[in-house]
Amino acid sequence: MILKIIKLGEDILREKAEPVSEINDEIRKLADDMFETMLDADGVGLACPQVGKxxxxxxxxxxxxxxxxxxxxxxxxxxxxxxxxEEGCLSIPQVYETITRPQKVTIQAFNEKGRPFTLDADGFLARIIQHEYDHLEGIMYIDRGDKKFAEKTIEQFKKRAERAAEKSKLKEAKARKIAAKIAAKEAKNK
Structure with a gap:
């Protein structure tokens, strides 16, 4: 199932994520849905906060x-x-910035079967791991770059959200108006 990707400006993207208490079928299904969502959006990584978890x-x-x-x-x-x-993010679509990160990382985690593993990664794999790990800490990649660029990007997404909310209000008002006309017409025909 394709999940909704949360965009910059939503509070959950700035909150520290909580540990998974039990690795079960629900968590495995969530992982599968995240892979499907990520691939549908042409991404290479996706963290739970980006899908509202x-x-x-x-x-x-x-x-x-x-x-x-x-x-x-x-x-x-x-x-x-x-x-x-140059990094991008599914939660900040079509915005890219050059980010400096360590070339190599070592990470420990559990897989979807509940088995612990340690991975030494370098290059592109290391970068994706660090980017996604940041999401779990409430950090966005723009926080690691130029401050003015980050401020401009945050403001741009705030304005986008405001425009979307206004559009949604207008759409709802139009739907109510149509529903009222239909109800009035039905009442007249009785």
Whole structure:
């Protein structure tokens, strides 16, 4: 099932996610739905807060095409070497910025079967892991870049949300008006 992706401006994206208490069929179904949602949106990673769930879990498919689920992850080591890469985010569509991050990470987590694992990652895989892990901490990639760019992006998404809310109000008012006309017509015909 394709889930709704939460956009910048929603509070859940700025909150720290809570540990998954039990890895069960419900969590596995959520992971499957997140993969489906991520692939439908042409993404490479998706964290629970991005689909409205305040849980410490994310899914990724990097350039090796391996589906990976990270439940209750902890980054335990990062390299001193860093690299720059232009990042984007499904919660901030069509906005990109060059972000500096450690080249390598070591992460511990549980998979969807409840088995613990440790993964040493570098390059693109390490970057996706760090990006998605940040979501669990309430951090967006724009927070790691230029402050003015972040402020501008936040303001832009705030205005988008305001326009969407106004459009929704107008649509609801129009629907009420049509419903009232139909009800009046039906009452007249009785």
């Amino acid at each position: 305040k849980l410490r879990m994310f899914v990724i498919i990097a350039d090796d095409d391996v589906r990976r689920v990270f439940i209750n992850p902890q980054i335990i080591k990062t390299s001193e070497q860093v690299c720059d890469y």
